[in-house]
Each structure stands twice: as structure tokens, then as C-alpha cells.
Amino acid sequence: MTDAVETPRLRLRRWTSEDAVALAKILAVPDITRYIGEGHAFSKEDTFSWMMRHRRHWEEFGFGLWAAELKETGALAGWMGLATPAWLPEVMPATEVGWLVDKPHWGRGLATEGGRASLDHAFQTLRLEEVVSICYADNVASERVMQKIGLHHERDTAHPRNGARLRIYAMTSTEFEDAARIEAIRVTNGWTH
Numbered sequence: 001m002t003d004a005v006e007t008p009r010l011r012l013r014r015w016t017s018e019d020a021v022a023l024a025k026i027l028a029v030p031d032i033t034r035y036i037g038e039g040h041a042f043s044k045e046d047t048f049s050w051m052m053r054h055r056r057h058w059e060e061f062g063f064g065l066w067a068a069e070l071k072e073t074g075a076l077a078g079w080m081g082l083a084t085p086a087w088l089p090e091v092m093p094a095t096e097v098g099w100l101v102d103k104p105h106w107g108r109g110l111a112t113e114g115g116r117a118s119l120d121h122a123f124q125t126l127r128l129e130e131v132v133s134i135c136y137a138d139n140v141a142s143e144r145v146m147q148k149i150g151l152h153h154e155r156d157t158a159h160p161r162n163g164a165r166l167r168i169y170a171m172t173s174t175e176f177e178d179a180a181r182i183e184a185i186r187v188t189n190g191w192t193h
């Protein structure tokens with residue numbers, strides 16, 4: 001995966017040690033981590049281990065979750081990108097598209113923007129055949145992002161550790177190409193959504 005990508009409002013880039021303080025501040029907010037990991041606010045140590053784990057992911061796979069920086073201010077706004085959902089063995093082997101946005105920026109379309117850029121990279125740069133996305137069934141905002149960027153609901157399952165209901169969405173490379181063709185026709189003809 002490319003080390004850095006820009007969207008209209010975001011710079012998606014590799015993590016640096018300078019991000020640790022800002023990320024720890026974001027992940028210390030319980031509303032943000034409710035549907036992440038074990039569902040509790042991250043301690044500074046949790047954030048540190050998350051960063052180490054994701055650094056190893058980048059080294060092993062050559063792609064991963066990017067740090068999402070707001071172009072306007074340079075502030076860290078969360079993460080976007082691709083990860084390997086090894087925590088859910090029934091979907092493996094798989095690559096997951098995911099997002100997390102700092103609470104003051106919720107509802108501005110940032111996850112949708114970063115999610116689309118992540119799909120472009122998954123299918124155009126990495127040439128993956130399929131991407132999945134997984135959320136808790138009551139994480140309505142995340143499910144809505146999956147729908148907005150064109151993933152389809154595949155099935156529900158239970159979380160292997162806590163039994164909670166999970167939604168699995170997916171998109172194939174063919175679906176991605178079809179959506180891109182339809183979008184090109186829309187733009188060429190000046191049709192609005």
C-alpha cells in the first residue's frame with residue numbers, strides 16, 4: 001500500500017512516534033472505543049501496544065491502517081485503511097477496510113471519504129479480489145459508512161470472544177469496477193446523485 005494518500009480533506013499516512021500522544025487522547029474517550037477491541041477506553045499502554053501491532057502489520061503486509069490527518073490543521077483525526085481481521089477466524093484469509101474518527105469530527109463524512117480512498121487502494125493499487133468490513137450490529141454509524149461506500153451485507157455472525165452480534169459486509173473487485181463505471185457515466189452526463 002502506498003505510504004500516503006490524499007483525499008479532499010485528509011492526508012492518510014504512515015504512523016510516526018509523534019502520533020502517540022494525540023492517538024492516546026482520542027482512544028481514551030469511551031464513546032470512541034465502545035466498538036473497538038474489548039470495548040473499553042484505551043489506557044496509554046493500550047495505545048502504545050496498538051501502535052506497535054500496527055507497525056508490525058505494515059512491515060508484514062506492506063499496507064495497514066493509515067493515520068488520518070486533517071489537511072486544514074494538521075491535527076490527527078483518527079485512522080482509516082486496511083487491516084487483517086485475524087480476530088475473526090471464520091472470515092480469514094481476508095482484508096478489512098476500517099475507520100475511526102475523533103468525536104468532534106463525527107458526522108462530517110470523513111469516514112466515508114477515507115473509506116472510499118481505502119477501497120481505491122485495495123482494488124486499484126493492491127489489486128485485491130475482495131475487501132470485507134465488520135462491525136458490531138448496533139454500530140449504526142459504521143454500518144452506514146459501509147453502505148455509503150458500496151459494500152453489501154453478506155451475513156451476521158457472533159463475536160468469537162463476547163458473543164455479540166456482528167455484521168459482515170463485503171465488496172468484490174467486480175463490484176468495485178462496476179460502481180466506478182456507473183460513477184464515470186454519471187459524471188460524464190452531469191447527473192446528480
Ligand SMILES: CC(C)(COP(=O)(O)OP(=O)(O)OC[C@H]1O[C@@H](n2cnc3c(N)ncnc32)[C@H](O)[C@@H]1OP(=O)(O)O)[C@@H](O)C(=O)NCCC(=O)NCCS
Pocket residue numbers: 031032033035036098099100101102105106107108109110111112113134135136139140141142144145
Ligand atoms: C463510525 C465512524 C468512524 C463514522 O465516522 P463519521 O466520519 O462520522 O462517518 P460519516 O460522517 O462518513 O458517515 C456516518 C453516517 O452514519 C450516520 N449515522 C451516524 N450515527 C447514526 C445513528 N445513531 N443512527 C443512524 N445513522 C447514523 C450519519 O448520519 C452518516 O450517514 P448519512 O451521511 O447518510 O447521513 C465514527 O462514528 C467513529 O469513529 N466511531 C467510533 C469508532 C468506530 O466505531 N469505528 C468503526 C469500528 S467497526
